[in-house]
Amino acid sequence: QQSMDALKFFYYTLGDKIWGQYGFTDAFNLTDVWFANSYLAIDQGPEIVMIENYRSGLLWNLFMSCPEVQRGLERLGFTYKK
Known part of the structure; x- marks a missing residue:
């Protein structure tokens, strides 16, 4: 259940930053406010x-x-x- 909760958070809350044409991007760091643009x-x-x-x-x-x-x-x- 925790994995599904995390997945929903990633998609619905961070989606515009970490979701793209091929799904989720490679990585992100909320502490440093950094989001990869690669897959x-x-x-x-x-x-x-x-x-x-x-x-x-x-x-x-x-x-x-x-x-x-x-x-x-x-x-x-x-x-x-x-």
Whole structure:
């Protein structure tokens, strides 16, 4: 929930400073009142994945359904809901 709150703050409050043609810009610093005008592609993909995972749990469920992941967690002593 905190991530979604932050995302909404970034978009609705800082949007005119950090949102552009390709989504969010690379960086900003509110203390120094500095906003990048560049984009870093490696940041864009994970944002979409994280939003979808928050919304539906899709990525978590797919990851946890992998037998290799389940075995690895069991060997490390972790428990999880199947």
